[in-house]
Amino acid sequence: MSMYIVSSHEIKQLAEALRASYDVYGPQVDPQTQQVFFDQLGDVEALNLEAPIPSMPVKEILFPQMERVLQYKYDAEAQSVEMSKPYAERPKVLFGLRPCDLSGILVLDRFFLGQEFVDDVYLTHRRQCLLISNTCLNPFPQCFCVCTHSGPDADEGFDLDLTKLKDGYLVRVGSEKGQAIADERNWKPAQPHHLSEHKAVVDRCIDLFPEMATDNKAWVSRVMNRITTGFIKSETWEYIGDQCFECGACSFVCPTCSCFNVEDSRMCDGECERLRTHDSCSFEGYARMAGDHNPRQPVEDRRNKRFFCKLSYPQSKKYLRPGCVGCGRCQWVCPGDIGLPNVVQYIRREITE
Amino acid sequence: MSNCHGSHAHGTCKQTGLCPIVTFPEVVNIDEIRDEAPEVKTFYMSFLNKDVEREFRIKSGQFIMCTVFGAGEFAVSLPPSPENDRFHISVRAVGKVTHALHALKPGDKLGVRGPFGNGFPFEEIKGKNIIYVAGGIGLIPLRSSIVHALQHREDFGRIILLYGARSSRDLMYQPDIQLWKQNAGFETFITIDRPEEGWDGEVGYVNQLVDKANVPIDNSVAFVCGPPVMFNSVIGEFLKRGMSEDAIVSTLERQMKCGIGKCQHCAIGRTLVCTDGPVYTYRQIKTLGEQI
Numbered sequence: 055m056s057m058y059i060v061s062s063h064e065i066k067q068l069a070e071a072l073r074a075s076y077d078v079y080g081p082q083v084d085p086q087t088q089q090v091f092f093d094q095l096g097d098v099e100a101l102n103l104e105a106p107i108p109s110m111p112v113k114e115i116l117f118p119q120m121e122r123v124l125q126y127k128y129d130a131e132a133q134s135v136e137m138s139k140p141y142a143e144r145p146k147v148l149f150g151l152r153p154c155d156l157s158g159i160l161v162l163d164r165f166f167l168g169q170e171f172v173d174d175v176y177l178t179h180r181r182q183c184l185l186i187s188n189t190c191l192n193p194f195p196q197c198f199c200v201c202t203h204s205g206p207d208a209d210e211g212f213d214l215d216l217t218k219l220k221d222g223y224l225v226r227v228g229s230e231k232g233q234a235i236a237d238e239r240n241w242k243p244a245q246p247h248h249l250s251e252h253k254a255v256v257d258r259c260i261d262l263f264p265e266m267a268t269d270n271k272a273w274v275s276r277v278m279n280r281i282t283t284g285f286i287k288s289e290t291w292e293y294i295g296d297q298c299f300e301c302g303a304c305s306f307v308c309p310t311c312s313c314f315n316v317e318d319s320r321m322c323d324g325e326c327e328r329l330r331t332h333d334s335c336s337f338e339g340y341a342r343m344a345g346d347h348n349p350r351q352p353v354e355d356r357r358n359k360r361f362f363c364k365l366s367y368p369q370s371k372k373y374l375r376p377g378c379v380g381c382g383r384c385q386w387v388c389p390g391d392i393g394l395p396n397v398v399q400y401i402r403r404e405i406t407e
Numbered sequence: 408m409s410n411c412h413g414s415h416a417h418g419t420c421k422q423t424g425l426c427p428i429v430t431f432p433e434v435v436n437i438d439e440i441r442d443e444a445p446e447v448k449t450f451y452m453s454f455l456n457k458d459v460e461r462e463f464r465i466k467s468g469q470f471i472m473c474t475v476f477g478a479g480e481f482a483v484s485l486p487p488s489p490e491n492d493r494f495h496i497s498v499r500a501v502g503k504v505t506h507a508l509h510a511l512k513p514g515d516k517l518g519v520r521g522p523f524g525n526g527f528p529f530e531e532i533k534g535k536n537i538i539y540v541a542g543g544i545g546l547i548p549l550r551s552s553i554v555h556a557l558q559h560r561e562d563f564g565r566i567i568l569l570y571g572a573r574s575s576r577d578l579m580y581q582p583d584i585q586l587w588k589q590n591a592g593f594e595t596f597i598t599i600d601r602p603e604e605g606w607d608g609e610v611g612y613v614n615q616l617v618d619k620a621n622v623p624i625d626n627s628v629a630f631v632c633g634p635p636v637m638f639n640s641v642i643g644e645f646l647k648r649g650m651s652e653d654a655i656v657s658t659l660e661r662q663m664k665c666g667i668g669k670c671q672h673c674a675i676g677r678t679l680v681c682t683d684g685p686v687y688t689y690r691q692i693k694t695l696g697e698q699i
Binding site: 124128130133135165166169170171173174175314315316318320326328333340341342343344345349350362366369 | 480
C-alpha cells in the first residue's frame with residue numbers, strides 16, 4: 055500500500071480535479087444552522103474535513119430516502135405500456151467519509167450486492183463510486199465506534215484514506231482505483247515517521263472516548279451472543295420496547311438500515327413512477343398484507359426487531375461484521391432512551407445482575 | 408439452465424438454478440380472463456417478448472411479482488405446472504392492486520418479475536405418497552405441484568387431495584379437479600363448510616377429511632396450504648397420527664415489495680419468505696419464532 059503526505063491545498067486540488075469526471079460529495083457545514091451535511095459540493099472551498107460526523111448517514115447518496123426506480127406510462131385505450139429506467143447516474147466521489155459511514159457502506163455492499171440476488175439500483179450507484187475516508191482525530195459526543203470495530207480510522211474498503219497530521223494529510227491508498235488517482239498527482243511519498251504519527255493520533259483518539267463507549271467495548275459481543283441465543287428476559291425486552299415511540303427515526307439515520315418500501319404513483323400527466331422509500335420495521339403497517347391481515351400486530355413483536363438485525367449472528371453473517379457501526383446517531387435522535395448503546399447497557403445490566 | 412434476460416438479471420438463482428427477471432418487469436398480455444370463484448379470477452397471459460417467454464421457466468411452489476400498471480406490484484404464487492401448461496395466475500381481489508387487476512380486460516398488459524422462491528422439494532420426495540391439503544384459495548399454490556406430480560405419476564405412491572371451501576361456489580379449479588380425477592390413483596376428497604342444496608358430497612372442515620381418507624402416514628409427505636385456522640388443525644391431525652414434522656410442508660405468504668431479499672418486509676424471525684421460502688417444512692415453521 056502506497057502512502058503520501060499531502061498539503062490541505064493539494065487535497066482541495068484533488069477534489070477540484072475529480073469534479074471533471076465525478077459528482078463530488080463531501081461534508082459541509084450549513085452556515086445558518088451549523089448542521090453538517092454530506093452533500094454534493096458546489097464549490098470545493100465548502101468541503102470541511104474537520105466537521106463532526108454529518109447528521110444523516112452517507113448511505114443517503116447510494117440508497118436515497120426516496121428514489122424513482124421505474125417510470126412508465128400506460129395507455130389504457132391502446133393497451134400498451136412504455137417503461138424506462140430513471141436511475142442511471144454520473145459516477146460519484148464520497149470525499150471525506152467518516153470511518154463509521156464507510157463501514158456502513160461496506161455493510162450495504164454485502165447486503166445489496168453479496169447475497170443471492172444483486173440489487174440493480176444500488177449497483178448502479180455503487181459501481182463507479184470512489185470512496186475517500188477521513189480518520190477521526192476526536193470522538194464526537196455520541197460516538198462509540200471503538201465498540202464495533204469501525205473507527206476511529208478505516209482499515210478496509212476505501213480507495214483513498216486521509217489522516218490529518220502535523221505536516222499535512224497522510225494519504226493511504228486502498229485500491230487500484232485509488233492508486234491510479236494518486237499516480238496522476240505529484241504527491242510526496244510519506245516517511246516512516248508519518249506512519250508512527252498516524253498510529254499516535256489514532257491511539258490518542260481512542261483514549262479520548264467517553265467511559266460508556268470504552269466500557270461497552272467487550273460487551274457488544276457478549277450482548278450479541280445473548281440476543282442470538284435468546285437468553286434475554288422478556289421483561290428486559292418489554293422495558294426496551296416500552297420506550298419505543300415507533301417514529302422510525304433510528305432506521306432513517308442508521309448507516310446500515312436498508313429496509314425499503316415500494317409504491318407506484320400516478321402523476322398528473324398520466325405518467326407513473328415506482329418509488330422506493332426508506333422504511334422502518336417498527337412501523338405498524340410494515341408487515342400488513344392486503345385484506346388487513348397483520349401477522350406482526352403485537353407491539354412487542356416489532357419494536358425490538360431492529361436490535362436483532364443489528365446485534366445477532368445470523369444477520370452479521372450477511373454483513374460480515376455487526377450490523378451496528380457505532381456512529382451513535384440513533385442515540386441522538388431517539389425520543390425514548392433506546393439508542394443502540396443504551397440497549398447494550400440494558401442487556402448488560404441484566405447479565406450482571 | 409437458461410441464459411439471463413439481457414440486463415434484467417444478474418446471474419442465476421443459486422437455489423433453483425433458474426434465471427429470473429430480477430429488476431425490470433417484462434410485459435405480458437392478458438389473453439383470457441376466467442371467473443374461478445366469487446372474487447377470484449384466473450388470468451391467462453403470454454410474454455410480448457417471445458425470447459423471454461422461451462426462457463421463462465418455473466418450479467412448482469415459486470411466485471412472481473406482478474405489476475398492474477398505475478396501481479402497483481404484488482406477489483402471487485404460480486399455479487401452472489413447470490411443463491406444458493398455460494402461463495396463468497389466479498387472484499382474489501383483496502387490496503388496492505388486486506382490485507385494479509380485476510378491473511382489467513383481455514388485451515391489457517401486466518408486468519412480471521420472477522419467478523422467485525425455493526419451490527417444493529420434488530427431488531427429495533420421489534417414491535413417496537403425496538397428500539395435498541388445501542382450504543379455499545389455498546389450492547392455488549398447490550395446483551402447480553399437483554399437475555406436475557400427475558405428469559410424473561410413476562414417481563410417486565398414492566396421490567391424495569383433501570380440499571375444503573366455504574361453499575361449493577368457492578371451490579377452485581373445478582374443471583381441473585374433474586380432469587385430475589381421471590388419472591389412475593388420484594384420490595379426491597372434497598368438503599364444504601355447511602350443507603347446501605344439490606350438494607351430495609362431504610360437509611364439514613378439512614381436518615375431518617384426514618380420517619375419512621384414511622391417509623397413509625408412513626412414507627408420505629403432506630403439502631398443506633390454507634387459512635391459519637385450517638393449517639393448525641390439519642397439522643394437529645397429522646402430528647397426532649405420528650407424521651414427522653419434516654414431512655409436513657407448507658407455503659407461506661407475506662407482504663413483499665422486492666421479491667429478491669432486499670426490502671425485508673417478508674421477514675419472519677431470521678428467515679426471508681421471498682428467498683428462503685415460501686416453502687417451509689413444519690419443523691422450520693415451528694422455529695421461526697413468530698406468528699405465521
